[in-house]
Amino acid sequence: MPLTLAQPVHGELVIKKSRFIACVQAVPDRAAAQAVVARLRVEHPQAAHVCWALLAGGQSAANDDGEPGGTAGRPMLEVLRRQELEGVLATVVRYFGGVKLGAGGLVRAYTDAVAQALLHAEKLPLRRSLTLRCAVPYALEGVVRRELQLAHAQLGPVAHGDAVEFEFGVAEDEAAALRSRLNEAGQGALRWLA
CATH class of the missing domain: 3.30.230.30 (Impact, N-terminal domain)
Structure with a gap:
């Protein structure tokens, strides 16, 4: 390693x-x-x-x-x-x-x-990180912020438009677990962005 x-x-x-x-x-x-x-x-x-x-x-x-x-x-x-x-x-x-x-x-x-x-x-x-982006309805903004904080993700730009778009960095080895938790917390309303 x-x-x-x-x-x-x-x-x-x-x-x-x-x-x-x-x-x-x-x-x-x-x-x-x-x-x-x-x-x-x-x-x-x-x-x-x-x-x-x-x-x-x-x-x-x-x-x-x-x-x-x-x-x-x-x-x-x-x-x-x-x-x-x-x-x-x-x-x-x-x-x-x-x-x-x-x-x-x-x-x-x-x-x-x-x-x-x-x-x-x-x-x-050395822990490599990934940059991920997702969009959620305004009602789920607080939930996503808490999950990101718990995962020690590095919050990047947040855009408020039709939905709340988050960009964040997370350690590569923790990305899959965080994605899973966000999908569950998003109750089907979370969209992953390219």
């Missing part, structure tokens, strides 16, 4: 005068990851490199940010894969210390920086 992180974790290494500052954190998608990387570039304007690796299904990516190809992003991505993480971003900010480390040294440095940050990470099972 894929895992994610409860909160961001940090680590720092100094190797031959170069400083490697690592952070691994949960992110929902590539856009959020790129926003984090952009913020790091602003926070560390004197850094030589801001390398990153994103493991997020079809949006996974690795970036060496000017380091020799394959010496930073890919090794970081492999650490995330070995730890069975999903939906996480690893970043390493490098301040160059004047001593070249060579390709092997760079791979070890970036790998170790991410691995060290993950040593004390609290890992949680």
Whole structure:
């Protein structure tokens, strides 16, 4: 089962005068990851490199940010894969210390920086969610709201027109049970929307 992180974790290494500052954190998608990387570039304007690796299904990516190809992003991505993480971003900010480390040294440095940050990470099972939509008569709005609250569903937009239309997110493994409870509570008047 894929895992994610409860909160961001940090680590720092100094190797031959170069400083490697690592952070691994949960992110929902590539856009959020790129926003984090952009913020790091602003926070560390004197850094030589801001390398990153994103493991997020079809949006996974690795970036060496000017380091020799394959010496930073890919090794970081492999650490995330070995730890069975999903939906996480690893970043390493490098301040160059004047001593070249060579390709092997760079791979070890970036790998170790991410691995060290993950040593004390609290890992949680990744729960995928589904977005569902339904419509009910006004008389059943309160019933649906209570069921959604009991299921810890994330309520999205609610539209009031001819009927009340709900959009909500629910954990994938709880979706079938919630659908069943809503169908029963809706007494045949609930419609599922595409």
